[in-house]
Amino acid sequence: MKRYYLFLTLIPLSIFAMTLPAAEKTIDYQRAQWDPIHFQPAIASATNKQCLSCHQEVLDRKLQTKSPAGVEAASTLAWYQTLTSYKGPQQTFHQRHLTSDLATQVMDMKCTTCHQGSNPREEAIIPPDQNQDQFTLRKSVNPETCLMCHGEFPDYKRMGLTSHWNSSRDIFQNNCLLCHVGVRTTRHQVNFLKAEAIETAGKKDSDVCFGCHGGRQWYRISYPYPRHAWDGMAKATPDWAKDRPTESHPRFKLQTKKVSKK
Numbered sequence: 001m002k003r004y005y006l007f008l009t010l011i012p013l014s015i016f017a018m019t020l021p022a023a024e025k026t027i028d029y030q031r032a033q034w035d036p037i038h039f040q041p042a043i044a045s046a047t048n049k050q051c052l053s054c055h056q057e058v059l060d061r062k063l064q065t066k067s068p069a070g071v072e073a074a075s076t077l078a079w080y081q082t083l084t085s086y087k088g089p090q091q092t093f094h095q096r097h098l099t100s101d102l103a104t105q106v107m108d109m110k111c112t113t114c115h116q117g118s119n120p121r122e123e124a125i126i127p128p129d130q131n132q133d134q135f136t137l138r139k140s141v142n143p144e145t146c147l148m149c150h151g152e153f154p155d156y157k158r159m160g161l162t163s164h165w166n167s168s169r170d171i172f173q174n175n176c177l178l179c180h181v182g183v184r185t186t187r188h189q190v191n192f193l194k195a196e197a198i199e200t201a202g203k204k205d206s207d208v209c210f211g212c213h214g215g216r217q218w219y220r221i222s223y224p225y226p227r228h229a230w231d232g233m234a235k236a237t238p239d240w241a242k243d244r245p246t247e248s249h250p251r252f253k254l255q256t257k258k259v260s261k262k
């Protein structure tokens with residue numbers, strides 16, 4: 001019986017084994033696919049190194065130079081590739097978030113910033129408390145995570161701008177910091193961003209700020225950002241902000257002082 005099973009798995013195993021480091025070679029494909037590290041609670045504390053011990057291909061994979069119909073990839077540009085902060089030839093999605101120049105400069109993303117567990121059968125997130133609100137069927141990543149950096153530019157009226165940044169940027173010298181040097185200054189204190197590097201880069205070029213706040217917009221809505229208290233903040237909370245959290249999502253909080261037991 002065991003031999004029969006081995007025979008059946010021999011072909012896929014041999015392909016899979018080539019990509020596995022020595023220590024993992026004893027695990028068969030099914031066991032690896034259903035490895036507890038893919039599920040809560042183990043995934044919450046998984047490191048990039050652990051995930052990459054089986055999935056190095058997500059960073060190493062090369063793009064095709066031509067589409068199946070023969071169009072040269074290098075001859076087509078997406079609009080976001082025209083932004084000043086876009087550098088280099090086309091790369092994969094995972095490379096752009098984990099290893100590109102910009103990604104390593106301003107972000108510090110982990111696999112688990114986006115992947116919180118997925119069920120190979122349903123391709124759905126399995127929330128720790130089975131909360132139906134979090135059930136994103138057939139998506140292995142909750143799109144709300146993406147919305148934080150790929151949403152619409154926030155409501156321009158609340159910012160006191162004359163119109164959307166697309167048309168008012170020149171009036172404000174294409175400089176977010178004209179206002180944001182004194183407004184909503186407690187920002188980016190989360191474990192997947194490099195807060196100081198963002199300020200340094202944003203000072204030189206506000207397209208870096210805009211890049212995550214409207215410049216790479218995949219969604220028609222804006223993310224409802226938490227509203228952290230800042231020095232000089234008015235005491236009264238405006239109506240639009242009454243339902244807003246005042247702190248970042250617990251999952252993203254910086255663990256500086258406390259040592260987490262998880």
Ligand code: HEC
Nearest residue numbers: 027029032033035037043046050051054055111115118140
């Ligand atoms: C022991 C090896 C191993 C480890 C460690 C591992 N995985 Fe996997 N993972 C697999 C295998 C095997 C599959 C099935 C791949 C397939 O069918 O293409 C899989 C599937 C997945 C899938 C679904 C792919 C799809 O096409 O549906 C995702 C997403 C994923 N893993 C993410 C992760 C993340 C994130 C981590 C770290 C928390 C991780 N994996 C750790 C072996 C592993």
Ligand code: HEC
Nearest residue numbers: 048051052055058097109110111113114115138139140141
């Ligand atoms: C910016 C968010 C993000 C980060 C960071 C991220 N992923 Fe993914 N990953 C995704 C999305 C989105 C998909 C596609 C999901 C789908 O098809 O539903 C995906 C797909 C995958 C897949 C299956 C498809 C494929 O490309 O093979 C694997 C495996 C995977 N990720 C592993 C990883 C590992 C390992 C890391 C850390 C080194 C990582 N991911 C980091 C968002 C992310």
Ligand code: HEC
Nearest residue numbers: 085086087091092093096100102103114141145146148149
């Ligand atoms: C913390 C902010 C952040 C989050 C969260 C984030 N992205 Fe991005 N994304 C970026 C930045 C910055 C770039 C540009 C990187 C570069 O140009 O090197 C980018 C680039 C992209 C690109 C273009 C990639 C390419 O091939 O050029 C796509 C598509 C994308 N993101 C989709 C997503 C999706 C889907 C998610 C959620 C799973 C997500 N992003 C989450 C910041 C983020």
Ligand code: HEC
Nearest residue numbers: 154158159160161165172175176178179183209210213225
């Ligand atoms: C004319 C001044 C001004 C300029 C210029 C400006 N902002 Fe704002 N911004 C504000 C004010 C005021 C608020 C709301 C403060 C509050 O919470 O009461 C705000 C809020 C925000 C928020 C939070 C939105 C939310 O829904 O919680 C983000 C993100 C933001 N700005 C990013 C930017 C970026 C990026 C730029 C440049 C591309 C920019 N701002 C340019 C004044 C400005």
Ligand code: HEC
Nearest residue numbers: 148176180184187198199202208209212225226227228248
């Ligand atoms: C790499 C992507 C990225 C870049 C670059 C970036 N932001 Fe953000 N910004 C975010 C994310 C993600 C959040 C939400 C963080 C959280 O949940 O606390 C945020 C939050 C904010 C907020 C809300 C602050 C609050 O009250 O918590 C403001 C205002 C803001 N950003 C302005 C800016 C300005 C100004 C720049 C340029 C100096 C900038 N951002 C550059 C991703 C980015």
